[in-house]
Amino acid sequence: MTGSVVVVARGATVPAAAVGLLRSSAVYAASDLDASAFGVPPVTEAPVGRDFVLIVGSVREPTAAALIAAGASVVAAPVPPLLEAAEVMDTLRSPGGCPWDAVQTHESLRQYLVEETYELLDAIEENDREALREELGDVLLQVLFHARVAAEDVVDPFTIDDVARALVAKLVGRHPYIFADAERVATAERQELNWEELKQAEKQRRSIVDGVALGQPAVALAGKLGQRSGRAGIPLDLFPAGSAAAAQLFRVAATARRAGIDPEGELRAVAKKFAADIREAERAARDAGVEPSTLEADGWRKFWPAG
Numbered sequence: 533m534t535g536s537v538v539v540v541a542r543g544a545t546v547p548a549a550a551v552g553l554l555r556s557s558a559v560y561a562a563s564d565l566d567a568s569a570f571g572v573p574p575v576t577e578a579p580v581g582r583d584f585v586l587i588v589g590s591v592r593e594p595t596a597a598a599l600i601a602a603g604a605s606v607v608a609a610p611v612p613p614l615l616e617a618a619e620v621m622d623t624l625r626s627p628g629g630c631p632w633d634a635v636q637t638h639e640s641l642r643q644y645l646v647e648e649t650y651e652l653l654d655a656i657e658e659n660d661r662e663a664l665r666e667e668l669g670d671v672l673l674q675v676l677f678h679a680r681v682a683a684e685d686v687v688d689p690f691t692i693d694d695v696a697r698a699l700v701a702k703l704v705g706r707h708p709y710i711f712a713d714a715e716r717v718a719t720a721e722r723q724e725l726n727w728e729e730l731k732q733a734e735k736q737r738r739s740i741v742d743g744v745a746l747g748q749p750a751v752a753l754a755g756k757l758g759q760r761s762g763r764a765g766i767p768l769d770l771f772p773a774g775s776a777a778a779a780q781l782f783r784v785a786a787t788a789r790r791a792g793i794d795p796e797g798e799l800r801a802v803a804k805k806f807a808a809d810i811r812e813a814e815r816a817a818r819d820a821g822v823e824p825s826t827l828e829a830d831g832w833r834k835f836w837p838a839g
Contacts (some may be wrong), residue, residue, distance in 0.1 A: 632643025
């Protein structure tokens with residue numbers, strides 16, 4: 533061995549490339565590991581002035597950082613990016629990390645989850661692959677952040693691993709025709725119905741509207757209620773009645789969802805097109821030497837884009 537070597541362990545596991553190095557007589561464990569788990573002495577007993585192998589949990593451990601700064605080589609197994617993202621979140625939230633991250637709560641983070649979700653929707657609608665990749669990362673950050681906050685709860689803590697474990701159990705449980713010996717499902721529609729039935733059984737729901745997120749945007753909520761009520765056979769004549777705008781909006785959104793149309797997405801697309809038309813009319817007016825703020829009804833009609 534030439535020069536000291538820093539070996540990064542994960543739990544009690546070391547990289548395969550380091551196995552030969554660990555047969556050296558000069559192997560020590562850093563302060564962020566349990567030396568007895570590796571059967572080596574702690575670094576405080578390391579010889580002065582000699583090259584040695586140091587097993588560490590993180591290259592940020594003080595002795596490891598000093599050795600690396602002095603030119604020691606590092607042997608570490610590649611870290612899966614998803615695991616690295618969780619570790620970065622842990623660092624940001626831990627003492628000595630980011631002061632803003634440290635004070636956030638589930639409640640304070642809610643607004644960012646909503647914002648990032650809508651930015652992801654924009655990327656999907658614009659078919660912007662680069663933005664899609666970035667916004668998916670921002671939504672993933674929210675999941676990692678909430679899981680880390682949850683892990684610190686003194687009453688009912690859980691970690692990102694618990695979240696992933698529950699997700700795996702849910703996915704396997706809701707696809708018995710893939711992971712068990714249940715009858716095969718031939719269509720997406722039948723699978724969606726199976727999911728609803730399985731969710732009803734899993735969560736012991738007593739109502740067809742149990743589990744509907746009442747905090748979602750109103751058009752999406754109306755559509756979801758229209759879909760659920762349709763599966764239960766509730767007729768259209770039992771929808772909210774009257775000529776009030778709210779009742780009419782509900783009927784349109786709920787009926788559209790029953791017909792397989794996403795009313796929230798369709799309405800958003802129309803709204804975005806209307807906003808683009810406004811910008812185009814304003815641009816046309818300025819090109820004609822007219823300030824848009826002075827336009828009245830006929831002026832808007834004059835500069836409104838065709839089609």
